[in-house]
Amino acid sequence: MFESKAGILYIAGIGFFVLAFVSNALVPALMYNDLPEQTVEELINSNLRYQFEDLARRYPDSFKEAYGESPGGEAEHDAWWNEKCAEALRYGRKLYVGEGCWHCHSQFVRPVSNEEQRWGPVSRSAEYQNELQRPVMFGTRRVGPDLSREGGRRSNDWHTVHFFRPLDLSEGSPMPEYPWFFDGSPDKPNARGLAIITYVQWLGSWQESYPYYEDYVPSRERPEEEEDAEADNEDAAAEDDA
Ligand code: HEC
Secondary structure: OOOHHHHHHHHHHHHHHHHHHHHHHOOOOHHOOOOEEOOHHHOOHHHHHHHHHHHHHHHHHHHHHHHOOOOOOOOHHHHHHHHHHHHHHHHHHHHHHOOOOOOOOOOOOOOOHHHHHOOOOOHHHHHHHHHHHHHOOOOOOOOOOOOOOOOOOOOHHHHHHHHHHHHOOOOOOOOOOOOHEEEOOOOEOOHHHHHHHHHHHHHOOOOOOOOOOOOOOOOOOOOHHHHHHHHHHHHHHHHHHO
């Protein structure tokens, strides 16, 4: 067999296949086997809680119908919000899979093609070590934008209108309408609508560079930056005067 070139190439071909399998599948599987996987409850953070409570403020009737009302008492109150938020996340992920959102949206910012500038920080492997990424939602196609940093990029009411009728917000959008996320109009999201919005607001909510808008004050307030911004404005005004 080793007398012919074909024989050598044949053995080499199988050899490289085995090597690739060992280095790309077996070794990582063994290395990361014991790494704890985060549960949904552990994934809840203050940015996400802000968005979830914001849904309750904006759509009180819909929210009450889907999740009921928070009990009194501060400790119970907090536990209740976390529990409902986890419920929404699990259901939202189910919808994301079932509705085939992953046919059109990826959840992976690659370290190439300046993707960092378009979507935000490049994805890290640790971000996928959790219950909501089983199976991982990398996606293979990008008809629409990557969603791994979608949390906080848009407000909840933007999302309701967009899911109800994408064309109202994005000219020529090929994204389907999701009327079954609502009870007839965009200001009445049902349990599905509330869950899918919670899910998209979760994506990237763990990032340091979480964006914010409207009256949202992030948990890590940034008074220094604000002062800088004011100083810059004054400088600019002084320049204008000159
Ligand atoms: C046929 C492909 C397609 C499917 C299926 C689809 N989308 Fe989209 N989506 C798009 C395109 C294209 C855009 C960009 C234009 C726009 O904003 O509508 C978009 C935009 C978005 C945005 C706004 C991103 C931003 O900040 O600009 C979100 C959020 C989103 N999609 C979530 C979803 C979710 C969740 C689902 C499943 C329920 C879904 N999409 C299904 C194609 C799709």
